[in-house]
Amino acid sequence: MEKPRLSESQEDYLKEIFKLREMNETVSMQDLARKLDVRPPSVTGMIKKLCAMNLVEHEPYKGVQLTETGEKIALEVLRHHRLLELYLARHLNYSWDEIHEEAERLEHVISEKFEAAIADLMDHPTHDPHGDPIPTADLEIPDSPSLAPLPSLKGTRSIVIGRVMTQDRDILSLLFRLELTPGQEIELIKNEAAGIRVRINGSQYLVPHSIARLIWCENTET
Amino acid sequence: MEKPRLSESQEDYLKEIFKLREMNETVSMQDLARKLDVRPPSVTGMIKKLCAMNLVEHEPYKGVQLTETGEKIALEVLRHHRLLELYLARHLNYSWDEIHEEAERLEHVISEKFEAAIADLMDHPTHDPHGDPIPTADLEIPDSPSLAPLPSLKGTRSIVIGRVMTQDRDILSLLFRLELTPGQEIELIKNEAAGIRVRINGSQYLVPHSIARLIWCENTET
DNA sequence: ATTGAATTTTAGGCATGACTAATATAACAC
DNA sequence: GTGTTATATTAGTCATGCCTAAAATTCAAT
Numbered sequence: 001m002e003k004p005r006l007s008e009s010q011e012d013y014l015k016e017i018f019k020l021r022e023m024n025e026t027v028s029m030q031d032l033a034r035k036l037d038v039r040p041p042s043v044t045g046m047i048k049k050l051c052a053m054n055l056v057e058h059e060p061y062k063g064v065q066l067t068e069t070g071e072k073i074a075l076e077v078l079r080h081h082r083l084l085e086l087y088l089a090r091h092l093n094y095s096w097d098e099i100h101e102e103a104e105r106l107e108h109v110i111s112e113k114f115e116a117a118i119a120d121l122m123d124h125p126t127h128d129p130h131g132d133p134i135p136t137a138d139l140e141i142p143d144s145p146s147l148a149p150l151p152s153l154k155g156t157r158s159i160v161i162g163r164v165m166t167q168d169r170d171i172l173s174l175l176f177r178l179e180l181t182p183g184q185e186i187e188l189i190k191n192e193a194a195g196i197r198v199r200i201n202g203s204q205y206l207v208p209h210s211i212a213r214l215i216w217c218e219n220t221e222t
Numbered sequence: 223m224e225k226p227r228l229s230e231s232q233e234d235y236l237k238e239i240f241k242l243r244e245m246n247e248t249v250s251m252q253d254l255a256r257k258l259d260v261r262p263p264s265v266t267g268m269i270k271k272l273c274a275m276n277l278v279e280h281e282p283y284k285g286v287q288l289t290e291t292g293e294k295i296a297l298e299v300l301r302h303h304r305l306l307e308l309y310l311a312r313h314l315n316y317s318w319d320e321i322h323e324e325a326e327r328l329e330h331v332i333s334e335k336f337e338a339a340i341a342d343l344m345d346h347p348t349h350d351p352h353g354d355p356i357p358t359a360d361l362e363i364p365d366s367p368s369l370a371p372l373p374s375l376k377g378t379r380s381i382v383i384g385r386v387m388t389q390d391r392d393i394l395s396l397l398f399r400l401e402l403t404p405g406q407e408i409e410l411i412k413n414e415a416a417g418i419r420v421r422i423n424g425s426q427y428l429v430p431h432s433i434a435r436l437i438w439c440e441n442t443e444t
Numbered sequence: 445a446t447t448g449a450a451t452t453t454t455a456g457g458c459a460t461g462a463c464t465a466a467t468a469t470a471a472c473a474c
Numbered sequence: 475g476t477g478t479t480a481t482a483t484t485a486g487t488c489a490t491g492c493c494t495a496a497a498a499t500t501c502a503a504t
Binding site: 445446447448449450451452453454455456457458459460461462463464465466467468469470471472473474 | 475476477478479480481482483484485486487488489490491492493494495496497498499500501502503504
Binding site for chain 4: 042
């Protein structure tokens with residue numbers, strides 16, 4: 001199956017379908033419209049085109065799915081995005097909350113050469129600064145530790161943050177200041193009504209549930 | 223005067239007008255059409271829009287000129303382009319003939335933050351790998367040594383290459399192999415019918431006139 | 445089964461930035 | 475000056491990718 005040249009819009013649709021599919025069983029037109037910040041009729045129209053290109057399959061009123069070719073393209077865009085995020089953070093001194101926006105624009109524009117160059121420079125990393133897995137050069141998703149959202153974890157114990165499920169700049173910069181970043185070891189203290197009490201590098205915080213559910217941790221059973 | 227958000231196309235028009243203006247006294251619609259790889263009616267249309275935005279001035283059948291605001295934007299794009307070229311060469315191991323194409327796409331997409339980051343990293347360079355001056359952060363053109371095209375230089379003497387006036391990949395990679403790059407010192411031997419005979423690092427070459435006129439050298443009078 | 449709400453699609457429009465074909469203007473040679 | 479050639483403009487199309495308003499379909503609740 002051929003890989004046609006796509007517009008940035010089309011790449012964004014495929015990427016978003018992929019990401020939604022990771023979370024939900026089925027991807028609705030409305031989900032897509034919300035994520036892409038576009039009205040539903042625009043989604044219908046674009047999905048029709050992507051169908052005609054054999055990049056997605058669409059059961060009307062049911063849901064959308066990527067074809068194999070569509071998924072490859074989505075993974076390519078995702079690889080660009082995540083490599084770029086890591087690159088911006090590591091080599092251009094971007095802060096955690098700035099990388100997403102810049103990568104969002106660059107991902108559509110860099111060449112294979114650029115992708116390979118930064119991947120080499122960073123020794124072919126497997127995860128970006130948010131803990132999201134970076135698809136490999138041959139577009140496989142690397143193994144990740146099995147993760148669970150912070151609020152689902154019980155008991156008093158030490159755990160390691162694996163992934164932070166938001167791109168919201170305000171939340172990210174808050175999490176960064178609290179040192180709630182991937183790789184960080186935290187101590188689970190108590191599950192309270194208002195949130196989850198944890199200790200990080202000696203300091204205690206109460207993490208509200210709304211934020212705690214964005215933090216996924218390595219699920220080391222006690 | 224406001225700086226409106228421009229499309230990539232519009233940025234390209236402004237950039238190209240600026241570059242043509244450096245060479246020729248006047249910039250015609252046809253010149254632009256050729257450089258932008260577009261038909262003349264498209265240029266007429268776009269120039270009208272840029273006029274309405276107060277970015278260019280246009281005397282019909284005479285020529286196009288940038289306004290002050292238009293020139294600032296052109297310089298900004300040019301700064302992006304040339305910083306990117308240097309960055310790709312220095313930090314991502316791009317070869318001389320690969321940098322232009324990639325910079326051409328990235329220049330429209332990088333943020334001020336990105337621009338500042340790579341400028342810092344490279345210690346605020348004044349010239350790109352082709353010897354083209356990089357506009358400063360406040361959009362002034364840095365002083366360059368006064369240059370003259372190789373074929374215009376007489377006598378037998380040593381000169382330094384200052385700038386190479388092409389973006390053609392084949393010519394660039396040829397020049398690179400011959401070490402005819404900015405900063406290189408070459409020894410002028412003889413002006414022959416077929417070209418110009420020079421010595422570079424001990425080896426003699428005959429540089430055809432078609433290529434020699436792309437090579438501009440520091441004009442140190444003898 | 446039927447109504448009502450939510451979701452999706454159709455129909456029709458708009459801006460952008462290209463294009464072709466045809467026309468108008470300028471510039472130059474004689 | 476007239477005619478020829480260059481150049482530039484106008485007029486009208488087209489593809490993209492978005493929009494709103496209205497109609498169709500599905501799903502769930504009674």
